[in-house]
Amino acid sequence: MFEHSSLRVLSLYEGFFSGGARVLHTTVVSGLHAHGQQQHSALSIHSSVRRESMLQHMEDDPRYRILRAAGVRVSSLGRSTDGDHDPRTFTDAEMAVATREATGVDVLLSLKEQPLRLVNQAGFPDRPVVACLHRSDPEHSGAALDDLLTAAGSGRLAAAICCAESTKDAYAAAGVPESLLRVVPNGIDLTRFHPVRRVRRMSLRGAHGIPVDATLVAYAARYDAMKNPRLFLAAARSFLERDPAGHVMMCGAGMSTDNPGLVTDLAETFGDRTDLLARVHPQGVRRDMETVFAMADVVALTSAFGEAAPLCLIEGAMCGAVPVTTPVGDSARIVDGIGFVTSLDADEIAETWIEAAARRGELRGALTHARQRFSHVRMLSGYAQVLEQAVRGAGARVVAA
Known part of the structure; x- marks a missing residue:
């Protein structure tokens, strides 16, 4: 199904909590890892997140459990949204964890643009980044849109996977170079979602x-x-x-x-x-x-x-x-x-x-x-192709330099 690859991929999560984008991203990561031709791991900025009045803990989240069951290693910087952390800055200890996790991989896969504020920190390992975009209103992303544009301008952003044509159009209009935008339509596991008798x-x-x-x-x-x-x-x-x-x-x-x-x-x-x-x-x-x-x-x-x-x-x-x-x-x-x-x-x-x-x-x-x-099979193939192209493109730039 996929080209032969031994890519090591680190997914960056803002946190683990209920939501469609996290469901889809977890399907992608667990599916590609289970296929055996890519090695996936995940790093979450937060270990607990409050959303819609609920404090949701990483270890209790079904997406976290799916990743662990698939053999995907998951680590965290340990933050809580109930804490008093400055979301724009990271401690030396947090940067040490992030650097260790990123150094051991070939490419980063960011779930939405929010985690890119970590990638853009001085001293963060130089790895190609693929951002996964799941909205059609980047103007409501606040500083995260600026982080995405910064990553694109610095050359860190190798590609951005858009789950819809409307996403591609919106982010192109917001200033993301169209050459970086790739559309991979959403898919689901048809063995789970099907009519019953x-x-x-x-x-x-x-x-x-x-x-x-x-x-x-x-x-x-x-x-x-x-x-x-x-x-x-x-x-x-x-x-x-x-x-x-x-x-x-x-x-x-x-x-x-x-x-x-x-x-x-x-x-x-x-x-x-x-x-x-x-x-x-x-x-x-x-x-x-x-x-x-x-x-x-x-x-x-x-x-x-x-x-x-x-x-x-x-x-x-x-x-x-x-x-x-x-x-x-x-x-x-x-x-x-x-x-x-x-x-x-x-x-x-x-x-x-x-x-x-x-x-x-x-x-x-x-x-x-x-x-x-x-079908999620088509989606997995699309993600795999973009990740492989991102690494090949980064290698070509190194050779050219």
């Missing part, structure tokens, strides 16, 4: 209190303005009013009643229709999204900005749920022929959920036909 689906619904004949909409997103959870809730109210058999399931960091912000939003949205709340199921972080999607008729995305190639749409669709999305990033490309695109109008979204569920049987063939397009 009717009997299994009925059993799963029963275990979660979802009626067999319900219309179930699944929402997988963290509680963040980018994901537009208030729009989702407004659409959910409209949907539940229209469909007496409708249910919605909300998954992700902050999507539980432990989050005061979500509790307030639920009260404001359903204040005069609290009877509808019995059909709203906040789940928080789920480790088994394939189960949620296999139960669902529709997978919904209501994001306002920032998305590139949302994994939830792909994962849900490959489990048999019809994807319905707002027009952000490459979402329209992803659902072309297998789902629906809406405006940011809550009533339109609700009506489209109902239509999508009604046409689920009609779209089953298209969803099945699309499976190979979203």
Whole structure:
């Protein structure tokens, strides 16, 4: 599948916590390492990260455990976002750890642009860097965009892998040389995300209190303005009013009643229709999204900005749920022929959920036909090729010098 290689690759993580980019990057690292032609390791700047009111510890994170199970060595600088560290500076001890880890590899793979502030530090080992970019709004990356541009200007940045065409366009417009930008579309493990038999689906619904004949909409997103959870809730109210058999399931960091912000939003949205709340199921972080999607008729995305190639749409669709999305990033490309695109109008979204569920049987063939397009095997091959080219390019520059 890949060209022969003995590349040693160090992935740089800001931290380990719930999120699509970390899921995808971990799939890449564990997959390439398991194939045996590349040796991967990982360095995390933080050992614990607070996101959406949750303090998430590295050792508890499923992505960390997947890497360790695959034989990938993972180290950390030991920071916590609850600490008083200056994010722009690093101690001598931290730099010693980072230098040791980077010295032993051929190329660095940075999960998003944030870890590049470490790479740009004086004295950091001179290794080619491949940045993995997963958004379509680099202007919201703050100082991290400057770090990316600094790495590009200094020659450290050998390539930037973009998960979507919208990502490539946005970062080119932000000043990253287009010659460095490579598009490798997102892929998923199709052996994990797939439809289940009717009997299994009925059993799963029963275990979660979802009626067999319900219309179930699944929402997988963290509680963040980018994901537009208030729009989702407004659409959910409209949907539940229209469909007496409708249910919605909300998954992700902050999507539980432990989050005061979500509790307030639920009260404001359903204040005069609290009877509808019995059909709203906040789940928080789920480790088994394939189960949620296999139960669902529709997978919904209501994001306002920032998305590139949302994994939830792909994962849900490959489990048999019809994807319905707002027009952000490459979402329209992803659902072309297998789902629906809406405006940011809550009533339109609700009506489209109902239509999508009604046409689920009609779209089953298209969803099945699309499976190979979203296979992670193609994605792994693309990443491997970019990493190999980055090292060959660095070697050529050394020879030329």
